[in-house]
Amino acid sequence: MTNSLVDSIVSKIHSTRHRLVYEFAGAGSLALAWLHSQGGSSRTVLEATDRYASLSTIELLGKTPDRFVDSNIAAAMATRAYQRGLRLGAGETPIIGIGCTATIATDYNKRGDHGCRIAVLDKTSLHQYSINFEKGARNRIEEETLVSKIVLNGLAKSSGIECVLPLALMKKERVVATNTQSSDPIENLLSGNIDIVKVRSDGSMSEHSTLNGLAFLSGAFNPLHVGHSELAKAASHMLRRNVLFDLSIQNADKGQISHSEICSLLCQFQWPHEVVLTREPLFAQKALYFPNAVFVVGYDTALRILQNKYYGGDNAKMLSFLSSFKAAGCRFLVAGRHWEGSYRTVCDLSVPKGFKELFEELPESMFRVDTSSSAIRQIIESSPVSESPKG
Numbered sequence: 001m002t003n004s005l006v007d008s009i010v011s012k013i014h015s016t017r018h019r020l021v022y023e024f025a026g027a028g029s030l031a032l033a034w035l036h037s038q039g040g041s042s043r044t045v046l047e048a049t050d051r052y053a054s055l056s057t058i059e060l061l062g063k064t065p066d067r068f069v070d071s072n073i074a075a076a077m078a079t080r081a082y083q084r085g086l087r088l089g090a091g092e093t094p095i096i097g098i099g100c101t102a103t104i105a106t107d108y109n110k111r112g113d114h115g116c117r118i119a120v121l122d123k124t125s126l127h128q129y130s131i132n133f134e135k136g137a138r139n140r141i142e143e144e145t146l147v148s149k150i151v152l153n154g155l156a157k158s159s160g161i162e163c164v165l166p167l168a169l170m171k172k173e174r175v176v177a178t179n180t181q182s183s184d185p186i187e188n189l190l191s192g193n194i195d196i197v198k199v200r201s202d203g204s205m206s207e208h209s210t211l212n213g214l215a216f217l218s219g220a221f222n223p224l225h226v227g228h229s230e231l232a233k234a235a236s237h238m239l240r241r242n243v244l245f246d247l248s249i250q251n252a253d254k255g256q257i258s259h260s261e262i263c264s265l266l267c268q269f270q271w272p273h274e275v276v277l278t279r280e281p282l283f284a285q286k287a288l289y290f291p292n293a294v295f296v297v298g299y300d301t302a303l304r305i306l307q308n309k310y311y312g313g314d315n316a317k318m319l320s321f322l323s324s325f326k327a328a329g330c331r332f333l334v335a336g337r338h339w340e341g342s343y344r345t346v347c348d349l350s351v352p353k354g355f356k357e358l359f360e361e362l363p364e365s366m367f368r369v370d371t372s373s374s375a376i377r378q379i380i381e382s383s384p385v386s387e388s389p390k391g
Contacts, residue, residue: 005165006034009156014040016159017093018122021085022151023060023077025051025068027102027116030148031155046088046095051077057101060202071117071128074099078119078126084203086186087266096158097121100151104133104143116147120154126182129154134170150175186262189249189277195289197277198244199266211276215239215294215333218246218286224268227369232273234367235296235333243296244274248281283330284321292329299337299344302359306349322355335362338370 013035022032022045032048035041051057057073058064060080065073077099085095102116115132129150133143149165156164167175185197185205196208217232224245232243247265251257257265262277269275280286283295283305297305304310311317325331336345346361 005163006152007038009152009161009163009165010034010038011040012161012163013156013159014038014044016044016161018044018096018159019046019085019089019093020044020048020096020098020155021046021081021088022048022098022100023051023081024048024098024100024151025057025077025102026100027104027144027147028100028118028151030144031100031151034148034152046085062204069101069103069115069117071119071130074101074117074119075121075126075128077101078121080202080204082121083185083199083205086184086205086263087199087203089263092260092263094123096155098151098155100147102147104147105138105140114143116150118147118150118154120158121182122158123184123187124182125158126180127154127158128178128180130176131169131173134173137170186259186277189279190256190259190262192279195278199269199275199277201271201274210289210291211293212290213292214290215241215243215296216246216276216286216290217243217296218248218283220251221245221247221265221268224265229273230369231296231298231335231362231367234335235294235362238362238366239294239333241294242274244276245269246276246278246286246290246295248278250279250281284324287325287328287330290330294331294333296333296335296362298335299339299346299348302332302334302346302349303339303344305332306351319352322352322358326355326358331358331360333360333362335367336364343368 029050035045051060054068057068061073061076067073078097080097081099082095082097085097089095099119100116103110103112104114113132114135118129120127131150133146138146146167149167153164185194185207188194188207189197194207196211198206198208198211215235217228217235219228221228232245236243249257249262266275278286278289280289286295287293306318308315308318311321334346336343345364346359349359351359
């Protein structure tokens with residue numbers, strides 16, 4: 001009966017639009033096996049990672065926890081999973097992140113309790129499940145099965161499926177379930193509730209009001225290409241600090257871009273790249289949120305920064321920007337670029353007196369890539385679309 005019910009629940013999960021990233025440690029592998037036991041699991045499971053070594057869990061969390069089997073640890077794992085799902089799912093479908101940390105029977109007697117802590121996170125809610133097992137009442141596979149049932153029940157609940165697997169608990173056992181509201185950092189940014197979202201190389205996100213003393217490569221990154229990556233790498237080497245990619249959700253032509261567009265753009269960035277999301281497209285605004293920053297730009301961008309026509313023809317406005325930018329402790333690192341028939345560098349810029357120190361050259365010997373996102377888009381748009389095979 002249980003096997004048929006598992007099959008029924010898994011089938012219903014696969015029929016929903018929800019997509020899953022699953023992080024588990026100590027137990028919970030059977031839940032993944034159940035999901036993969038039926039066709040359609042590729043529609044549900046984006047990624048699943050068995051954090052069996054303690055160091056693997058530590059790397060996921062970014063710290064060494066006091067206790068591994070802990071509700072806060074499960075919630076942190078679920079958060080990392082959810083944020084990873086936003087990145088992998090490109091914002092097109094609802095995401096669920098699950099974190100499971102457990103300790104179960106093994107080939108020696110453990111001193112502490114057996115049990116699990118499970119967290120299931122979606123866009124609006126964090127559901128948590130906690131239980132300590134009656135020690136010695138079950139063997140290893142039976143405890144593994146119980147953990148996996150709780151995981152599958154949690155996934156079903158967050159997928160809008162009402163039926164659940166019976167747990168057959170011992171008399172003194174009970175699952176403590178809690179539910180709290182959660183929020184999506186990207187949604188918070190879009191709604192104006194926060195100013196900055198930092199997306200780490202593992203896909204995890206954090207909210208900030210300012211970030212001080214960092215280096216940024218700003219752009220639309222549509223698409224991200226090798227020139228961006230190599231420029232960030234060269235700038236990082238010269239500055240001796242990590243360079244983050246700065247992506248504004250406020251597009252100069254289309255206005256604010258959508259959640260799905262943001263996630264689609266983020267999918268391009270892989271380890272070790274880190275990204276910051278803001279609503280600020282202009283360097284004057286960026287300087288307020290990123291004091292003492294170095295902004296890595298190409299010659300063409302630096303040229304526009306110094307042209308009056310981008311300030312309504314008012315030279316005083318341009319000088320005012322440079323003064324406020326300097327006062328914020330910010331400066332530009334300028335990469336040369338092939339421009340109007342020749343290779344141009346900082347030396348070709350007409351920088352007003354008193355502001356030359358704001359424009360530092362990234363030597364050609366360290367970086368030169370003559371390509372651009374707009375050129376790549378033109379190639380993509382002009383290429384014939386091949387017909388997909390039927391079947």
